[in-house]
Amino acid sequence: MSKLPRLTNIYSKVKEDNGGRDYTLLAIEATSPFTYQLGRPDPMRYQVKVTGLANMYTGPLAVQDGILREVTITVKPEESQVLFEVWLEAPAEATVSFTEGLPSRLTLLLSRSPLKDFYCGKRVVLDPGHGGADGGHRGPVNLWEKDVVWKTAQEFSRQLRRLGAEVILTRAEGENPPWEERAGKGEGADLFISLHTHGEGDRKVRGAAVLYPPGSREMEILARAVLERIVSKTKVPGRGIFPAAELGKVKGCPALAIETVTITNWVDEGILRNPYFHRKLALAVLAGFFCTYGEKRGK
Amino acid sequence: MFAGIIPVRTHIITEEDDIVEVACRYTSGIAGPGDVIALAESVVAISQGRAILPERVRPGILARILCRFPNKSGSLATPAAMQLALKEVGTLRVLAGCAAAAAGKLLGKKGWFYIVAGRELALIDDIAGTMYPYERHIILGPKDPQKVAEAIKEATGAEAVIADVNDLGCVDILALTRKEYYQAVKEALRGNPFGNEDEQTPIVILKKFAEVA
Numbered sequence: 001m002s003k004l005p006r007l008t009n010i011y012s013k014v015k016e017d018n019g020g021r022d023y024t025l026l027a028i029e030a031t032s033p034f035t036y037q038l039g040r041p042d043p044m045r046y047q048v049k050v051t052g053l054a055n056m057y058t059g060p061l062a063v064q065d066g067i068l069r070e071v072t073i074t075v076k077p078e079e080s081q082v083l084f085e086v087w088l089e090a091p092a093e094a095t096v097s098f099t100e101g102l103p104s105r106l107t108l109l110l111s112r113s114p115l116k117d118f119y120c121g122k123r124v125v126l127d128p129g130h131g132g133a134d135g136g137h138r139g140p141v142n143l144w145e146k147d148v149v150w151k152t153a154q155e156f157s158r159q160l161r162r163l164g165a166e167v168i169l170t171r172a173e174g175e176n177p178p179w180e181e182r183a184g185k186g187e188g189a190d191l192f193i194s195l196h197t198h199g200e201g202d203r204k205v206r207g208a209a210v211l212y213p214p215g216s217r218e219m220e221i222l223a224r225a226v227l228e229r230i231v232s233k234t235k236v237p238g239r240g241i242f243p244a245a246e247l248g249k250v251k252g253c254p255a256l257a258i259e260t261v262t263i264t265n266w267v268d269e270g271i272l273r274n275p276y277f278h279r280k281l282a283l284a285v286l287a288g289f290f291c292t293y294g295e296k297r298g299k
Numbered sequence: 300m301f302a303g304i305i306p307v308r309t310h311i312i313t314e315e316d317d318i319v320e321v322a323c324r325y326t327s328g329i330a331g332p333g334d335v336i337a338l339a340e341s342v343v344a345i346s347q348g349r350a351i352l353p354e355r356v357r358p359g360i361l362a363r364i365l366c367r368f369p370n371k372s373g374s375l376a377t378p379a380a381m382q383l384a385l386k387e388v389g390t391l392r393v394l395a396g397c398a399a400a401a402a403g404k405l406l407g408k409k410g411w412f413y414i415v416a417g418r419e420l421a422l423i424d425d426i427a428g429t430m431y432p433y434e435r436h437i438i439l440g441p442k443d444p445q446k447v448a449e450a451i452k453e454a455t456g457a458e459a460v461i462a463d464v465n466d467l468g469c470v471d472i473l474a475l476t477r478k479e480y481y482q483a484v485k486e487a488l489r490g491n492p493f494g495n496e497d498e499q500t501p502i503v504i505l506k507k508f509a510e511v512a
Protein backbone atom coordinates (compact mmCIF):
# COMPACT_ATOMS: atom_id res chain seq x y z
CA MET A 1 0.00 0.00 0.00
CA SER A 2 1.34 3.44 -0.89
CA LYS A 3 2.08 5.84 1.92
CA LEU A 4 0.12 8.88 0.81
CA PRO A 5 -0.06 11.77 3.26
CA ARG A 6 -3.32 11.90 5.21
CA LEU A 7 -4.79 15.38 5.45
CA THR A 8 -5.96 15.94 8.98
CA ASN A 9 -6.78 19.56 9.63
CA ILE A 10 -7.37 23.05 8.27
CA TYR A 11 -7.72 26.16 10.41
CA SER A 12 -7.40 29.91 10.31
CA LYS A 13 -6.72 32.63 12.84
CA VAL A 14 -5.52 36.21 13.02
CA LYS A 15 -1.95 36.06 14.18
CA GLU A 16 0.82 38.49 14.95
CA ASP A 17 4.23 38.03 13.34
CA ASN A 18 7.58 38.86 14.97
CA GLY A 19 7.44 42.43 13.75
CA GLY A 20 4.10 42.99 15.47
CA ARG A 21 2.08 42.98 12.23
CA ASP A 22 -1.18 41.07 12.00
CA TYR A 23 -1.74 38.33 9.47
CA THR A 24 -4.55 35.99 8.61
CA LEU A 25 -2.98 32.59 9.00
CA LEU A 26 -4.36 29.63 7.06
CA ALA A 27 -2.84 26.23 7.79
CA ILE A 28 -3.34 22.83 6.16
CA GLU A 29 -1.97 19.85 8.07
CA ALA A 30 -1.13 16.27 7.11
CA THR A 31 0.58 13.23 8.59
CA SER A 32 3.68 13.62 6.40
CA PRO A 33 5.24 16.20 4.05
CA PHE A 34 3.03 16.67 0.99
CA THR A 35 3.37 18.14 -2.48
CA TYR A 36 1.15 21.05 -3.42
CA GLN A 37 0.49 23.47 -6.25
CA LEU A 38 -0.44 27.04 -5.45
CA GLY A 39 -2.37 29.09 -7.98
CA ARG A 40 -4.14 32.44 -8.04
CA PRO A 41 -6.84 32.37 -10.74
CA ASP A 42 -7.95 35.89 -9.80
CA PRO A 43 -6.99 38.52 -7.20
CA MET A 44 -9.74 37.36 -4.84
CA ARG A 45 -8.92 33.66 -4.87
CA TYR A 46 -6.06 31.28 -4.19
CA GLN A 47 -6.11 27.60 -5.11
CA VAL A 48 -4.07 24.97 -3.33
CA LYS A 49 -3.93 21.49 -4.88
CA VAL A 50 -2.59 18.93 -2.45
CA THR A 51 -1.66 15.33 -3.16
CA GLY A 52 -2.98 13.13 -0.39
CA LEU A 53 -6.01 11.51 1.16
CA ALA A 54 -8.52 13.43 3.24
CA ASN A 55 -9.05 11.95 6.68
CA MET A 56 -10.52 15.21 7.86
CA TYR A 57 -14.00 16.59 7.38
CA THR A 58 -14.09 18.44 4.07
CA GLY A 59 -16.98 20.83 4.62
CA PRO A 60 -16.24 24.54 4.05
CA LEU A 61 -14.23 26.52 6.58
CA ALA A 62 -15.95 29.86 7.19
CA VAL A 63 -13.64 32.62 8.41
CA GLN A 64 -14.98 36.09 7.49
CA ASP A 65 -12.28 38.16 9.13
CA GLY A 66 -12.27 40.97 6.57
CA ILE A 67 -9.50 39.34 4.52
CA LEU A 68 -10.36 35.64 4.23
CA ARG A 69 -14.01 34.80 3.58
CA GLU A 70 -13.93 31.01 3.46
CA VAL A 71 -12.15 27.94 2.20
CA THR A 72 -14.04 25.32 0.22
CA ILE A 73 -12.63 21.82 -0.15
CA THR A 74 -13.10 19.35 -3.01
CA VAL A 75 -11.83 15.78 -2.80
CA LYS A 76 -10.75 14.03 -6.00
CA PRO A 77 -10.19 10.44 -4.89
CA GLU A 78 -9.27 9.07 -8.32
CA GLU A 79 -6.31 11.48 -8.51
CA SER A 80 -5.53 11.27 -4.78
CA GLN A 81 -5.93 15.03 -4.73
CA VAL A 82 -7.63 17.52 -2.52
CA LEU A 83 -8.40 20.99 -3.84
CA PHE A 84 -8.64 23.95 -1.43
CA GLU A 85 -10.24 27.09 -2.82
CA VAL A 86 -9.36 30.11 -0.70
CA TRP A 87 -11.92 32.88 -1.21
CA LEU A 88 -10.77 36.34 -0.17
CA GLU A 89 -12.74 39.39 0.93
CA ALA A 90 -9.98 41.77 -0.16
CA PRO A 91 -7.09 41.27 -2.61
CA ALA A 92 -4.51 40.25 0.01
CA GLU A 93 -1.02 38.95 -0.77
CA ALA A 94 0.01 35.58 0.63
CA THR A 95 3.37 34.38 1.90
CA VAL A 96 3.72 30.60 1.81
CA SER A 97 5.81 28.40 4.07
CA PHE A 98 6.05 24.70 4.85
CA THR A 99 7.03 22.92 8.06
CA GLU A 100 7.87 19.23 8.07
CA GLY A 101 6.86 17.24 11.09
CA LEU A 102 4.02 15.39 12.72
CA PRO A 103 1.82 17.02 11.54
CA SER A 104 3.45 18.59 8.49
CA ARG A 105 2.00 22.00 7.80
CA LEU A 106 1.47 24.28 4.82
CA THR A 107 0.96 27.87 5.98
CA LEU A 108 -0.41 30.80 4.01
CA LEU A 109 0.11 34.14 5.72
CA LEU A 110 -2.33 36.61 4.22
CA SER A 111 -1.48 40.25 4.63
CA ARG A 112 -4.12 42.24 6.47
CA SER A 113 -2.92 45.50 4.97
CA PRO A 114 -6.14 46.14 2.94
CA LEU A 115 -8.03 46.27 6.23
CA LYS A 116 -5.28 48.24 7.93
CA ASP A 117 -5.00 50.75 5.08
CA PHE A 118 -8.73 51.31 5.38
CA TYR A 119 -8.82 51.93 9.14
CA CYS A 120 -5.45 53.64 9.55
CA GLY A 121 -5.95 57.24 10.66
CA LYS A 122 -9.73 56.89 10.87
CA ARG A 123 -11.43 58.25 13.96
CA VAL A 124 -13.91 55.80 15.49
CA VAL A 125 -16.18 56.75 18.38
CA LEU A 126 -17.24 53.90 20.65
CA ASP A 127 -20.23 54.48 22.87
CA PRO A 128 -20.69 51.82 25.56
CA GLY A 129 -24.31 52.28 26.67
CA HIS A 130 -25.45 53.18 30.21
CA GLY A 131 -22.83 53.29 33.00
CA GLY A 132 -22.55 54.50 36.57
CA ALA A 133 -25.89 54.29 38.37
CA ASP A 134 -27.63 53.20 35.15
CA GLY A 135 -26.97 49.47 34.78
CA GLY A 136 -29.17 48.97 31.73
CA HIS A 137 -30.74 45.52 31.39
CA ARG A 138 -29.77 42.70 33.71
CA GLY A 139 -29.22 39.03 32.80
CA PRO A 140 -31.12 36.24 34.59
CA VAL A 141 -27.95 35.11 36.39
CA ASN A 142 -26.02 38.25 37.24
CA LEU A 143 -24.58 40.24 34.34
CA TRP A 144 -25.36 43.92 33.78
CA GLU A 145 -25.59 45.55 30.37
CA LYS A 146 -23.34 48.47 31.36
CA ASP A 147 -20.52 46.07 32.23
CA VAL A 148 -20.75 43.74 29.24
CA VAL A 149 -20.90 46.58 26.71
CA TRP A 150 -17.87 48.08 28.43
CA LYS A 151 -16.07 44.81 27.84
CA THR A 152 -17.16 44.74 24.19
CA ALA A 153 -15.99 48.35 23.76
CA GLN A 154 -12.55 47.41 25.12
CA GLU A 155 -12.30 44.65 22.53
CA PHE A 156 -13.35 47.03 19.71
CA SER A 157 -10.81 49.51 20.95
CA ARG A 158 -8.01 46.93 21.03
CA GLN A 159 -8.70 45.76 17.48
CA LEU A 160 -9.10 49.29 16.11
CA ARG A 161 -5.84 50.49 17.65
CA ARG A 162 -4.04 47.53 16.10
CA LEU A 163 -5.41 48.68 12.75
CA GLY A 164 -4.04 52.16 13.35
CA ALA A 165 -7.37 53.88 14.03
CA GLU A 166 -7.93 56.65 16.56
CA VAL A 167 -10.43 55.50 19.19
CA ILE A 168 -12.64 57.78 21.27
CA LEU A 169 -14.81 56.43 24.06
CA THR A 170 -17.91 58.40 25.03
CA ARG A 171 -17.63 57.50 28.68
CA ALA A 172 -15.22 56.31 31.35
CA GLU A 173 -16.03 53.03 33.09
CA GLY A 174 -18.09 54.49 35.95
CA GLU A 175 -19.76 57.37 34.09
CA ASN A 176 -23.10 57.85 32.40
CA PRO A 177 -23.05 61.03 30.27
CA PRO A 178 -26.30 62.16 28.62
CA TRP A 179 -26.99 61.06 25.05
CA GLU A 180 -26.48 64.56 23.57
CA GLU A 181 -22.96 64.63 24.94
CA ARG A 182 -22.22 61.13 23.64
CA ALA A 183 -23.66 61.84 20.20
CA GLY A 184 -21.71 65.11 20.03
CA LYS A 185 -18.45 63.17 20.06
CA GLY A 186 -19.37 61.83 16.62
CA GLU A 187 -18.68 65.20 15.03
CA GLY A 188 -15.72 64.94 12.66
CA ALA A 189 -15.42 61.20 13.20
CA ASP A 190 -15.47 58.49 10.53
CA LEU A 191 -17.68 56.03 12.37
CA PHE A 192 -19.83 56.03 15.51
CA ILE A 193 -20.73 52.73 17.17
CA SER A 194 -23.08 52.63 20.13
CA LEU A 195 -23.03 49.36 22.08
CA HIS A 196 -26.03 47.97 23.93
CA THR A 197 -27.76 44.72 24.69
CA HIS A 198 -31.44 44.18 24.12
CA GLY A 199 -33.71 43.27 27.02
CA GLU A 200 -37.21 41.76 27.21
CA GLY A 201 -39.64 40.51 29.81
CA ASP A 202 -40.00 37.35 27.75
CA ARG A 203 -36.92 35.26 28.54
CA LYS A 204 -37.33 33.28 25.32
CA VAL A 205 -36.41 36.22 23.10
CA ARG A 206 -32.80 36.17 22.05
CA GLY A 207 -30.44 37.53 19.44
CA ALA A 208 -28.61 40.56 18.06
CA ALA A 209 -29.95 43.63 16.27
CA VAL A 210 -28.46 46.62 14.49
CA LEU A 211 -30.08 50.06 14.69
CA TYR A 212 -29.50 52.85 12.16
CA PRO A 213 -30.48 56.52 11.78
CA PRO A 214 -33.98 56.77 10.26
CA GLY A 215 -34.32 57.91 6.66
CA SER A 216 -30.86 56.85 5.50
CA ARG A 217 -30.89 54.17 2.85
CA GLU A 218 -27.11 54.00 3.02
CA MET A 219 -27.12 53.34 6.76
CA GLU A 220 -29.87 50.75 6.35
CA ILE A 221 -27.68 48.84 3.89
CA LEU A 222 -24.71 49.10 6.25
CA ALA A 223 -26.82 47.92 9.18
CA ARG A 224 -28.00 44.89 7.23
CA ALA A 225 -24.46 43.99 6.16
CA VAL A 226 -23.17 44.31 9.72
CA LEU A 227 -25.98 42.21 11.17
CA GLU A 228 -25.39 39.47 8.60
CA ARG A 229 -21.75 39.38 9.60
CA ILE A 230 -22.54 39.25 13.31
CA VAL A 231 -24.94 36.35 12.78
CA SER A 232 -22.60 34.27 10.67
CA LYS A 233 -19.52 34.95 12.77
CA THR A 234 -20.93 34.70 16.32
CA LYS A 235 -23.86 32.33 15.53
CA VAL A 236 -26.14 34.52 17.64
CA PRO A 237 -29.50 34.74 15.84
CA GLY A 238 -30.46 38.07 14.26
CA ARG A 239 -33.49 39.96 15.57
CA GLY A 240 -33.39 42.37 12.66
CA ILE A 241 -32.42 45.93 11.79
CA PHE A 242 -34.44 48.89 13.05
CA PRO A 243 -34.40 52.67 12.60
CA ALA A 244 -33.64 54.54 15.87
CA ALA A 245 -34.39 58.26 16.14
CA GLU A 246 -31.58 58.97 18.66
CA LEU A 247 -28.96 57.99 16.11
CA GLY A 248 -30.11 60.93 13.98
CA LYS A 249 -28.43 63.14 16.59
CA VAL A 250 -25.01 61.87 15.54
CA LYS A 251 -24.07 64.36 12.84
CA GLY A 252 -21.70 63.99 9.95
CA CYS A 253 -20.61 60.36 10.21
CA PRO A 254 -22.04 56.86 9.79
CA ALA A 255 -23.67 55.82 13.07
CA LEU A 256 -24.94 52.44 14.20
CA ALA A 257 -26.15 51.04 17.48
CA ILE A 258 -25.48 47.38 18.02
CA GLU A 259 -27.54 45.31 20.40
CA THR A 260 -24.98 42.57 20.75
CA VAL A 261 -27.35 40.00 22.29
CA THR A 262 -30.56 39.89 24.33
CA ILE A 263 -29.09 39.79 27.82
CA THR A 264 -32.39 38.76 29.47
CA ASN A 265 -32.16 35.38 27.74
CA TRP A 266 -30.26 32.60 29.57
CA VAL A 267 -28.26 31.52 26.51
CA ASP A 268 -27.35 35.04 25.43
CA GLU A 269 -26.24 35.99 28.91
CA GLY A 270 -24.03 32.90 29.01
CA ILE A 271 -22.52 33.79 25.64
CA LEU A 272 -21.44 37.15 27.07
CA ARG A 273 -19.14 35.31 29.48
CA ASN A 274 -17.15 33.90 26.59
CA PRO A 275 -14.23 36.24 25.76
CA TYR A 276 -14.17 34.93 22.18
CA PHE A 277 -17.67 36.26 21.67
CA HIS A 278 -16.58 39.87 22.17
CA ARG A 279 -13.58 39.31 19.92
CA LYS A 280 -15.67 37.80 17.14
CA LEU A 281 -18.37 40.42 17.42
CA ALA A 282 -15.90 43.29 17.07
CA LEU A 283 -14.19 41.56 14.15
CA ALA A 284 -17.53 40.94 12.43
CA VAL A 285 -18.58 44.58 12.76
CA LEU A 286 -15.23 46.00 11.63
CA ALA A 287 -15.06 43.58 8.68
CA GLY A 288 -18.66 44.43 7.77
CA PHE A 289 -17.97 48.17 7.74
CA PHE A 290 -14.76 47.61 5.74
CA CYS A 291 -16.42 45.38 3.16
CA THR A 292 -19.34 47.81 2.68
CA TYR A 293 -17.27 51.01 2.54
CA GLY A 294 -13.82 49.76 1.57
CA GLU A 295 -14.89 48.59 -1.87
CA LYS A 296 -16.84 51.73 -2.59
CA ARG A 297 -14.06 54.14 -1.65
CA GLY A 298 -11.04 51.99 -2.30
CA LYS A 299 -11.28 51.78 -6.07
CA MET B 300 6.96 10.01 24.67
CA PHE B 301 4.91 11.00 21.61
CA ALA B 302 6.48 11.94 18.28
CA GLY B 303 3.46 13.93 17.19
CA ILE B 304 0.15 15.39 18.27
CA ILE B 305 -2.26 15.35 15.33
CA PRO B 306 -5.64 17.08 15.70
CA VAL B 307 -8.25 15.84 13.22
CA ARG B 308 -10.99 18.13 11.93
CA THR B 309 -14.40 16.43 12.17
CA HIS B 310 -17.96 17.23 11.23
CA ILE B 311 -20.22 18.46 14.01
CA ILE B 312 -20.89 15.37 16.06
CA THR B 313 -24.50 14.81 17.10
CA GLU B 314 -26.52 12.13 18.86
CA GLU B 315 -27.00 10.48 15.44
CA ASP B 316 -23.32 9.54 15.49
CA ASP B 317 -21.83 6.32 16.80
CA ILE B 318 -18.71 7.63 18.50
CA VAL B 319 -16.72 4.42 17.98
CA GLU B 320 -17.44 4.48 14.25
CA VAL B 321 -16.52 8.19 14.14
CA ALA B 322 -13.21 7.55 15.91
CA CYS B 323 -12.41 4.71 13.47
CA ARG B 324 -13.24 6.73 10.38
CA TYR B 325 -11.19 9.82 11.20
CA THR B 326 -8.12 7.93 12.39
CA SER B 327 -8.01 5.19 9.76
CA GLY B 328 -4.60 4.84 8.16
CA ILE B 329 -3.05 7.01 10.86
CA ALA B 330 -3.49 5.46 14.29
CA GLY B 331 -2.17 1.97 15.00
CA PRO B 332 -1.07 -0.17 17.94
CA GLY B 333 0.81 1.89 20.52
CA ASP B 334 -0.66 5.19 19.32
CA VAL B 335 -3.40 6.89 21.30
CA ILE B 336 -6.72 8.19 20.01
CA ALA B 337 -7.86 11.05 22.24
CA LEU B 338 -11.48 12.19 22.32
CA ALA B 339 -12.91 15.32 23.90
CA GLU B 340 -15.40 14.25 26.58
CA SER B 341 -18.08 16.62 25.34
CA VAL B 342 -18.44 14.95 21.94
CA VAL B 343 -18.65 11.53 23.55
CA ALA B 344 -21.44 12.88 25.76
CA ILE B 345 -23.22 14.52 22.83
CA SER B 346 -23.12 11.27 20.82
CA GLN B 347 -24.72 9.56 23.82
CA GLY B 348 -27.65 11.98 23.76
CA ARG B 349 -26.44 13.76 26.90
CA ALA B 350 -26.90 17.26 25.44
CA ILE B 351 -30.13 18.46 27.00
CA LEU B 352 -32.23 21.46 26.11
CA PRO B 353 -33.12 23.42 29.27
CA GLU B 354 -36.71 23.76 28.02
CA ARG B 355 -37.07 20.04 28.69
CA VAL B 356 -36.02 20.35 32.32
CA ARG B 357 -38.45 21.35 35.08
CA PRO B 358 -36.31 22.90 37.79
CA GLY B 359 -37.71 22.50 41.30
CA ILE B 360 -37.57 25.08 44.04
CA LEU B 361 -34.33 23.60 45.43
CA ALA B 362 -32.57 23.90 42.06
CA ARG B 363 -33.72 27.50 41.80
CA ILE B 364 -32.20 28.31 45.17
CA LEU B 365 -29.00 26.30 44.81
CA CYS B 366 -28.10 27.66 41.38
CA ARG B 367 -27.62 31.03 43.12
CA PHE B 368 -25.16 29.45 45.52
CA PRO B 369 -21.70 30.89 44.79
CA ASN B 370 -18.29 29.17 44.68
CA LYS B 371 -19.13 26.68 41.98
CA SER B 372 -16.63 28.47 39.73
CA GLY B 373 -19.48 30.06 37.79
CA SER B 374 -21.04 26.87 36.48
CA LEU B 375 -24.35 25.23 37.44
CA ALA B 376 -25.56 28.82 37.48
CA THR B 377 -28.87 28.16 35.76
CA PRO B 378 -31.81 26.42 37.48
CA ALA B 379 -31.98 23.79 34.72
CA ALA B 380 -28.31 22.83 35.05
CA MET B 381 -28.67 22.58 38.83
CA GLN B 382 -31.77 20.41 38.43
CA LEU B 383 -29.77 18.03 36.21
CA ALA B 384 -26.95 18.03 38.79
CA LEU B 385 -29.43 17.05 41.50
CA LYS B 386 -30.65 14.23 39.29
CA GLU B 387 -27.11 13.05 38.48
CA VAL B 388 -25.75 12.68 42.00
CA GLY B 389 -28.73 13.13 44.32
CA THR B 390 -29.88 16.00 46.50
CA LEU B 391 -27.80 14.99 49.51
CA ARG B 392 -24.49 15.12 47.73
CA VAL B 393 -25.25 18.49 46.15
CA LEU B 394 -26.23 19.88 49.57
CA ALA B 395 -23.08 18.43 51.13
CA GLY B 396 -21.10 20.04 48.31
CA CYS B 397 -22.66 23.42 49.08
CA ALA B 398 -21.79 23.00 52.77
CA ALA B 399 -18.22 22.12 51.80
CA ALA B 400 -18.03 25.13 49.47
CA ALA B 401 -19.19 27.39 52.31
CA ALA B 402 -16.60 25.91 54.68
CA GLY B 403 -13.97 26.20 51.94
CA LYS B 404 -14.81 29.84 51.49
CA LEU B 405 -14.18 30.51 55.19
CA LEU B 406 -10.80 28.80 54.92
CA GLY B 407 -9.98 30.43 51.60
CA LYS B 408 -10.02 27.11 49.69
CA LYS B 409 -11.53 26.69 46.25
CA GLY B 410 -12.98 23.64 44.53
CA TRP B 411 -14.51 21.98 47.60
CA PHE B 412 -17.97 21.92 46.04
CA TYR B 413 -16.89 19.44 43.37
CA ILE B 414 -14.66 17.41 45.67
CA VAL B 415 -17.67 16.64 47.86
CA ALA B 416 -20.57 16.77 45.39
CA GLY B 417 -18.76 14.66 42.82
CA ARG B 418 -16.44 15.40 39.97
CA GLU B 419 -19.04 14.27 37.42
CA LEU B 420 -20.74 17.57 38.22
CA ALA B 421 -17.63 19.45 37.15
CA LEU B 422 -18.19 17.88 33.72
CA ILE B 423 -21.60 19.48 33.31
CA ASP B 424 -21.31 22.31 30.83
CA ASP B 425 -23.97 24.88 31.56
CA ILE B 426 -25.94 26.79 28.92
CA ALA B 427 -23.59 28.61 26.49
CA GLY B 428 -20.64 26.57 27.76
CA THR B 429 -20.34 24.62 24.51
CA MET B 430 -19.83 25.76 20.93
CA TYR B 431 -22.52 26.24 18.33
CA PRO B 432 -24.80 24.39 17.63
CA TYR B 433 -24.84 23.22 21.27
CA GLU B 434 -24.79 26.61 22.97
CA ARG B 435 -28.48 26.24 23.91
CA HIS B 436 -27.86 22.90 25.60
CA ILE B 437 -26.63 21.74 28.95
CA ILE B 438 -24.09 18.96 28.36
CA LEU B 439 -23.67 16.29 30.99
CA GLY B 440 -20.50 14.25 31.34
CA PRO B 441 -20.20 11.10 29.20
CA LYS B 442 -21.69 7.83 30.43
CA ASP B 443 -19.35 4.83 30.93
CA PRO B 444 -16.30 6.53 29.40
CA GLN B 445 -14.05 3.54 30.13
CA LYS B 446 -16.36 1.26 28.12
CA VAL B 447 -16.28 3.69 25.20
CA ALA B 448 -12.47 3.86 25.32
CA GLU B 449 -12.19 0.06 25.38
CA ALA B 450 -14.57 -0.20 22.42
CA ILE B 451 -12.43 2.23 20.43
CA LYS B 452 -9.33 0.19 21.23
CA GLU B 453 -11.13 -2.98 20.18
CA ALA B 454 -12.17 -1.40 16.86
CA THR B 455 -8.93 0.38 15.94
CA GLY B 456 -6.11 -1.47 17.68
CA ALA B 457 -4.88 1.84 19.07
CA GLU B 458 -5.11 2.93 22.69
CA ALA B 459 -7.85 5.42 23.56
CA VAL B 460 -8.34 8.22 26.04
CA ILE B 461 -11.34 10.39 26.86
CA ALA B 462 -10.43 13.69 28.46
CA ASP B 463 -11.67 17.11 29.46
CA VAL B 464 -9.17 19.84 28.66
CA ASN B 465 -9.51 23.58 29.05
CA ASP B 466 -7.57 26.56 27.75
CA LEU B 467 -5.81 26.96 31.09
CA GLY B 468 -4.05 23.64 30.58
CA CYS B 469 -6.12 21.61 33.05
CA VAL B 470 -6.40 18.03 31.81
CA ASP B 471 -8.90 15.66 33.40
CA ILE B 472 -8.59 12.10 32.16
CA LEU B 473 -11.91 10.28 32.37
CA ALA B 474 -10.86 7.02 30.78
CA LEU B 475 -7.67 5.51 29.41
CA THR B 476 -7.03 2.04 28.00
CA ARG B 477 -3.38 1.86 29.05
CA LYS B 478 -2.53 3.11 32.52
CA GLU B 479 1.24 3.48 31.89
CA TYR B 480 0.45 6.24 29.41
CA TYR B 481 -1.35 8.40 31.97
CA GLN B 482 1.36 11.01 32.56
CA ALA B 483 2.49 11.19 28.93
CA VAL B 484 -1.07 11.61 27.67
CA LYS B 485 -1.74 14.30 30.23
CA GLU B 486 1.36 16.20 29.11
CA ALA B 487 0.45 15.81 25.44
CA LEU B 488 -3.04 17.23 25.92
CA ARG B 489 -2.01 20.18 28.07
CA GLY B 490 -1.87 22.57 25.10
CA ASN B 491 -5.53 21.76 24.34
CA PRO B 492 -5.15 20.25 20.85
CA PHE B 493 -8.96 19.73 20.87
CA GLY B 494 -8.96 23.45 20.11
CA ASN B 495 -11.20 26.25 21.15
CA GLU B 496 -13.99 28.10 19.44
CA ASP B 497 -13.38 27.98 15.71
CA GLU B 498 -11.36 24.82 15.70
CA GLN B 499 -13.38 21.65 15.33
CA THR B 500 -10.86 18.96 16.27
CA PRO B 501 -12.41 16.84 19.03
CA ILE B 502 -10.28 13.87 17.93
CA VAL B 503 -6.53 13.99 18.39
CA ILE B 504 -4.05 11.26 17.49
CA LEU B 505 -0.96 10.92 19.66
CA LYS B 506 1.67 9.15 17.55
CA LYS B 507 4.28 7.18 19.40
CA PHE B 508 7.89 7.23 18.23
CA ALA B 509 8.55 4.66 15.51
CA GLU B 510 10.37 1.65 16.93
CA VAL B 511 14.02 1.56 16.06
CA ALA B 512 14.67 -1.55 13.98
Ligand SMILES: [Zn+2]
Pocket residue numbers: 129130136137145196197
Ligand atom coordinates in the same frame (compact mmCIF):
# COMPACT_ATOMS: atom_id res chain seq x y z
ZN1 LIG C 1 -29.08 49.72 26.52
